[in-house]
Amino acid sequence: MPAFRVTTPARAYDAVIERGILGRAGEFVPQNAGAVFVVTTEDVWNLHGARLRASLEAPNVLLFPGGETRKRLAQVEALADQMALAGADRTSIVIGFGGGIVTDLAGFLASIFMRGVPILQIPTTLLAQVDAAVGGKTGANLASAKNLIGTFHQPMAVLIDPDVIATLSDREYRAGLQEIVKCGVIQDPDLFAAFETGRERVLNRDPALLDELIAGAVRIKADVVSRDEKESDLRRILNFGHTIGHALEAETSYSRFLHGEAVAFGMVAATRLAVTSAGLDAHDARRIITTVRNYGPIPPVDDIVPARLFNRLSSDKKTLHGNVHFVLPEQIGAVRIVTGIPEQAVLDAIDWTIASYSTARAMA
Numbered sequence: 016m017p018a019f020r021v022t023t024p025a026r027a028y029d030a031v032i033e034r035g036i037l038g039r040a041g042e043f044v045p046q047n048a049g050a051v052f053v054v055t056t057e058d059v060w061n062l063h064g065a066r067l068r069a070s071l072e073a074p075n076v077l078l079f080p081g082g083e084t085r086k087r088l089a090q091v092e093a094l095a096d097q098m099a100l101a102g103a104d105r106t107s108i109v110i111g112f113g114g115g116i117v118t119d120l121a122g123f124l125a126s127i128f129m130r131g132v133p134i135l136q137i138p139t140t141l142l143a144q145v146d147a148a149v150g151g152k153t154g155a156n157l158a159s160a161k162n163l164i165g166t167f168h169q170p171m172a173v174l175i176d177p178d179v180i181a182t183l184s185d186r187e188y189r190a191g192l193q194e195i196v197k198c199g200v201i202q203d204p205d206l207f208a209a210f211e212t213g214r215e216r217v218l219n220r221d222p223a224l225l226d227e228l229i230a231g232a233v234r235i236k237a238d239v240v241s242r243d244e245k246e247s248d249l250r251r252i253l254n255f256g257h258t259i260g261h262a263l264e265a266e267t268s269y270s271r272f273l274h275g276e277a278v279a280f281g282m283v284a285a286t287r288l289a290v291t292s293a294g295l296d297a298h299d300a301r302r303i304i305t306t307v308r309n310y311g312p313i314p315p316v317d318d319i320v321p322a323r324l325f326n327r328l329s330s331d332k333k334t335l336h337g338n339v340h341f342v343l344p345e346q347i348g349a350v351r352i353v354t355g356i357p358e359q360a361v362l363d364a365i366d367w368t369i370a371s372y373s374t375a376r377a378m379a
């Protein structure tokens with residue numbers, strides 16, 4: 016199975032994709048490491064903890080209650096306190112074992128505990144495997160906006176075990192697929208086309224195809240992060256669908272949408288916007304929107320007020336000097352960053368997206 020090298024000024028490491036690698040996690044813990052602290056949730060630990068525990072020497076397990084609303088600084092402090100009380104020191108290492116919320120929060124914890132201890136990321140949701148756990152972004156939410164506090168803290172390695180995907184709910188699985196569709200739109204027409212031609216196999220979690228999809232997304236992520244770790248330029252393309260997606264998550268108090276579902280909404284809105292503001296032709300726009308929608312559904316959006324979403328865009332990290340940046344497709348496989356889009360065009364795209372999801376719901 017493939018391993019993709021991420022090379023940043025801070026650290027070089029592999030994102031390894033291998034069925035069963037969970038049972039070999041101990042091999043990735045340095046011989047001279049001190050105590051191991053596994054940050055996880057109860058459900059993940061109950062499902063997969065035994066295999067991880069068997070490969071480690073007496074790990075300390077720190078349970079995080081989970082959920083986007085609890086991805087807050089107070090939780091990081093509580094976990095740090097638990098580490099301190101258990102005698103952690105600078106030789107300790109953290110393992111982030113869970114979905115994107117856990118890997119983000121565990122990464123944040125590792126980056127600030129005693130000014131930084133190493134982290135090994137073992138993502139257990141599709142979304143975390145193809146996006147959140149690779150690339151060193153860590154963070155917590157503020158009430159006003161998502162991931163507004165955080166650090167860059169590259170892991171020692173990312174261990175991606177596609178076997179764990181079997182236990183994901185259909186909803187979690189579909190939400191994760193959206194981040195792979197994103198990778199296809201931004202850089203890889205063949206990866207995108209696999210979603211058009213293989214819907215049944217994809218939704219049935221066909222192992223061979225799933226492994227290929229995961230590898231396709233991780234390859235892109237590893238390459239983009241290696242070329243622009245701190246998101247000064249190229250890495251921004253990974254935010255396709257996230258500008259409006261993050262606003263939707265904040266607007267619904269992080270409690271209605273899974274991240275990938277909000278990104279799906281954001282990708283449809285950005286694609287619509289790309290037709291008017293980035294020269295995307297109607298045929299490619301239809302292909303993107305149809306594919307994103309084919310891997311839905313998402314929770315209701317009928318009550319979303321476009322002007323309120325628009326107002327939230329200014330508190331997003333992607334807003335610089337008050338200018339909202341959008342990642343817009345020019346064609347399938349190529350995107351560009353566009354600023355200065357008139358407010359009315361953004362409102363129209365959001366309005367259109369709400370209407371399209373509401374119509375589909377009414378027809379279902």
Ligand code: GLY
Binds near residue numbers: 150250253
């Ligand atoms: N999720 C986008 C990034 O890691 O840059």
